Amino acid sequence: MNPSIFNFNNHGVRVALDTDNEPLFCLADVGQALDIKNVTVSRFKLNPKGVHSLYTLTNGGSQMLTFINEENLYRIVFRSTKPEALNFQNWVFADVLPTIRKTGSYSARQTAYEELNRLCMQEKVSKDKGSFHSQGMHRRKREKHANAKRIETCKTNIQLTFEGVTQ
Structure with missing residues (x-):
């Protein structure tokens, strides 16, 4: 095999x-x-x-x-209590299961859209606020990098749901 x-x-x-x-x-x-x-x-x-x-x-x-x-x-x-497993657990426990309980189902595409919108709004608000002290700038840089990765993941998840769909 x-x-x-x-x-x-x-x-x-x-x-x-x-x-x-x-x-x-x-x-x-x-x-x-x-x-x-x-x-x-x-x-x-x-x-x-x-x-x-x-x-x-x-x-x-x-x-x-x-x-x-x-x-x-x-x-x-x-x-498992390993960080690699905890990330997956956090997603299931904080996102997937509550969504199923509230709505009766879980749609990765809808969740990706909602998360993408939330992250884009968070980026806009954070950019508008700005920060002039060193510690805030470093924190903002880390936050921006993490958000960029999350936004890219959301876009990928949204794109995957459309693969193979015929018009």
Whole structure:
């Protein structure tokens, strides 16, 4: 099997599809992306129904690797206290779940539009205010850099939702 590569935190995570076309994530790659040493099925008490051993082509030839389903991926991420996992947890807990509770669904495109509008307004207000003391200028520079990255992510998320759509 030759899985696709999904980029997470600048780490490649091999992703294969099961017989129902649901994604399976390479357990070793997930551990590396989240900076977790010795990631094993038993350590995280993963649901055995979502654990699959698949022959995968690697640099060392075809090897048997462990892949996990989405449910088990969330188990690992939500049990981790690593900063890499905390960023994902914060997004799910602060954005995805409250939105589902309030509206009954979660639309990445609508959320990206709302976030993009909020960030652009924040940039405009912050630019209009300005700051003349050194500490404020440094803080503003860091804030501007972080907002630029967030704005670019929102634009990318919005663009991804339109790929493959025919007029």
